[in-house]
Amino acid sequence: MQDSIEVGTPAFRRTAWALAAAGFSTFAVLYAVQPLLPVFAEAFGVGPAASSLSLSLSTGLLAVALLVVSPLSEVWGRKPVMVVSLFASALLTLVAAAMPTWHGFLVVRALAGLAMSGVPAVAMAYLSEEMHGRAIGLAMGLLISGNSLGGMTGRLLSGALTDLVGWRAALAAIGLLALAAAVAFQRSLPASTRFTPHPLPWRAVPGSFLHHFRDAGLPWLFAEAFLLMGGFVTLYNYIGFRLLDPPYSLSQTAIAAIFVVYLAGTASSTMVGHAASLFGRRRVLWLAILTALAGIALTLAESLALIILGIVVATVGFFGAHSVASSWVGRRALTDRAQASSLYLFLYYLGSSVLGTAGGWFFAHAGWAGVAGFVGALYLVALAAALRLSVLPPLPEAPPSP
Template identity: 90%
Template sequence: MQDSIEAGTPAFRRTAYALAAAGFSTFAVLYAVQPLLPVFAEEFGVGPAASSLSLSLATGLLAVSLLVVSPLSEVFGRKPVMVVSLFSAALLTLVAAAMPTWHGFLAVRALAGLAMSGVPAVAMAYLSEEMHGRALGLAMGLLISGNSLGGMAGRLLSGALADRLGWRAALAAIGLLALAAAIAFARGLPPSARFTPRPLPWRAVPGSFLHHFRDAGLPWLFAEAFLLMGGFVTLYNYIGFRLLAPPYALSQTAVAAIFAVYLAGTASSTAAGHAASLFGRRRVLWLAIAAALGGVALTLAESLVLIVLGIVVATVGFFGAHSVASSWVGRRARRDRAQASSLYLFLYYLGSSVLGTAGGWFYAQAGWTGVAAFVGALYGAALLAALRLALLAPLPEAP
């Protein structure tokens, strides 16, 4: 078996760039609809919570299908599954842009979520297998940086283009961008060197997932995924409704421009991954969550400057916490790593789907104050889980 990949080597750079392209494509496709929720509500005559289904159905189907696609990668290999996933999601996005009805559009978005499931958990498993333990935190941070860049680019482009050309042209542009990223990924990612495909007895699949719940730390990390992502998506789902309305009355382009704060998430995920490698994950995770909680509190201000600052701080904290928690899953799972990654991401996207839509009820009942209180409660619970994780004894160093 070949040696694991060390940071700073040509193999590390090729792998990091290819997986960053995959994360970019996946998150651009997934979240391009988020700034368009008010547009969908007006054009199709639905409410804020119903418009969020264009995102929540995709993330929900993605979450459930992760549990099937991850075992398939044990049979067919990591790279082939990811390649098929990326091309399928890009093509379905082009189809969604042409759908004439709301229900048809939602159906295609759900299928796109299904297609996207081949990337997130498999990419994490690929890194956990191929990277040296010292390089894993940095590599995972770079992957999540690609995620945040894709999420930012998808939101910015769709919001800005929708103002000028309409939402259909905006989604078509995202589909073409995702197609280019899929090509770059297929050409750039090295084949697995430390993984051997194996027949998977499907009767053993439930056990390959459930044994992770006997670990002292993994269930708490799975809970972090659900709480953190649910709160983060809720924040971004409904901030547009607040800022498009008086007294702010911003344009669609101006609201979309706020998603440029994802650049801060890009930097924080890489920095947090590096800090976790130096100082330990248990010391970094709770600090990142506390920062996110402080950012949510800032959004309660009336000043637009403070609201945007709060979104920046919450974004930095979220991406830092996600980078640390996701790499920690790969570190603690000694076997069936793809399944462990899938469970983390299942709850990550389930939180996005369920809690992101539930936030619409809080917005309808109490406006932004209700949303901030809901997200604050989620992040408060995540902080308690992080403090529990800080008490874990470290595992022996892995090669």
């Protein structure tokens, strides 16, 4: 077995570049539709909650598929699964751009969600296996930075191009960009050297997931995934509806430009992930969630500048908390790391799907105050879970790679 990957080596740079490209592609494809929810509502004659299904169905199917794809990667290998996932999701995005009906569009978006499932949990497992213990915090932060950059670029391009050439051409452009990223990933990612494929007895798969719930810390981290992502997606799902209406009356391009604040998430995920390695996850996680809560509160202001500042602060807090929690899962899971990562991401995307659509009810009945109250309540529960994690007795974590 070869040595694990250290920070500063050529292998680390190749891995970081490849996984950043994978995260970029996956999240550009997944979230390109988010700023277009008002456009879909008008084009297909559906309401805000119904239009959110173009995102929620993708995240919901992705969540379910994670539980199947992760065990498959134990048999087929990490890199092959991720390569197939990236190419399939890019091609399905091109198909979605041409679908003439709302229901057909939703079906293709759901299939794209299934295809995307090959990257998130498998990438986390790849890093847990291949990276040295000293490198995993930074590597995970860089992966999540690629995720945030992809999410920002997908949203920004789709919104701006929709004003120029229409939403179908905008989605087609995202699909072509995702294809380019898939090629870069295939060529750059080093093959696994610390992973041995082995057939899984499928009857044992449920147990390989369920035993993680006997750990004192992992269930709390899974809960963090559900609550944090659900609140974050709700915030971005409905802010466009608010800002399209008076007194703001922003254009689709201007609303898409707000997603540039994802750059703050790109920076915070890396910095907070590294800070957690230095000062301890217990000390950092609850501070990141508190930061996100402060941002949600700021969005209640009437001033557009304060609303945007609130989105920035909430984004910084969310990506920082996600970076800490996701890397913590990989360190606590002594066995079946891919399954532990899959459970975290299953609840992460389930929160996006279920809570992101539920937020439409609060927007319809109580406007933005209802959305902010809903997200604030979710994050208060997440804060309580983080405080609980901070006082748990120390437990054995997965040993650093030699």
